[in-house]
Amino acid sequence: MRTIWWINQDYHDSEFAKRFPNFTIACKADGEELANNKMNRVVKLTLNDKHYYLKHYFRAGRNLRKYIGTSRARREWRNLRHFRELNIPTPEIIAFGESRIPRKCKPGILVTKEVSNTDDLANLARNNDPRLRDKDWLLSIIKQVAKYTYTLHQNRFVHNDLKWRNILVTNTKIPAVYFIDCPAGRxxxxxxxxxxxxxxxxxxDKVAKYQLSRTMRLRFYLEYRGIQRLNKNDKRIIRKVLAFFAGRE
Known part of the structure; x- marks a missing residue:
């Protein structure tokens, strides 16, 4: 069995590097468990008053991806680095590791630094946060999400899980947006x-249709396309978007 363990060079002398010098030890990390399922577990680590999120993938993916192709951890590592190259804000990557076992599952780890004072959009929706009815605040979010989504698509990249839970916003008067969790993007x-x-x-739009007015949803699309009015092609695209999850919710 061959293992890989990469640590961000800015953290080579950090408490994190001392505590987790290799992949095997990182796999045994103990902290506040936020999720645990057949695919992965997520643990929140606190070291010297700094918070990190360790995502431990138990396998490379579903079906044949468990045995062939790039591991899920490596795909997310690459994708978050790609986001940064495109100037799309995303949490800082602290460490990445994986175990390479021929013809077997490929467990892996990705560690990111906490973006402080943030919440994900899905949680705001669940809690009926009043900011979702604040026009100025909402327009700021819409413009940023539209810009970053357009940037991905212009670079022929699809997220494949661009849901509200994977978008962080800062709890500030002028909010900043961060894209997170993208192992399926390519x-x-x-x-x-x-x-x-x-x-x-x-x-x-899956959550937006319940949380935002039709005017705000249209505003998002116009911002995404960088246009003032819809043409026939835009209307065709919108019909496809609205029909995509029909009968599957």
Whole structure:
């Protein structure tokens, strides 16, 4: 068995590096458990008053991906780095590791630093947060999410899980947006890119249709496209977005 353990060079002398010098020890990390399922577990670590999120993938993916192809941890590591290259805010990556076992599952780990004073949009929706009815605050969020989503799509990248729970916003008067959790994202070739774009937009609208007015949802699309009015092609795209999850909710 061969293991890989990479630590951000800015953290080589940190308490994190001292506590978790290799992949095997990191797999045994103990902290506040936030999630635990067949695919992965998520643990919140606190070291010297700094908080980190350790995501431990038990396998590379579903079906054949458990045995062949890139591990889920590596895909997310690459994707978050790609976001930064595109100037899309995302949590700082602290460490990445994986175990390479031929013809077997590929467990992996990704560690990110906590973005302080934030909440995810899905949690705001569940709690009926009044900011979702604050026009100025909401427009700021809409413009940022639209800009970052358009940037991904212009670079032929589809997120594949662009849901409200995967978007962080800062609890500040002028909010900042961060994209998180993207193990399923990938560059898409032309035959698959249009459907991937529709899926991303539909994922965003899945909660938006219950939380936002039709005017605000339209405003998001106009911001995303950088236009003032819809044309026939835009209307066709919107119909596909609205129909994407029909009968599957």
């Amino acid at each position: 560059k898409a070739l032309w035959p698959f890119l249009p459907r991937g774009i529709i899926k991303d937009l539909a994922c965003l």
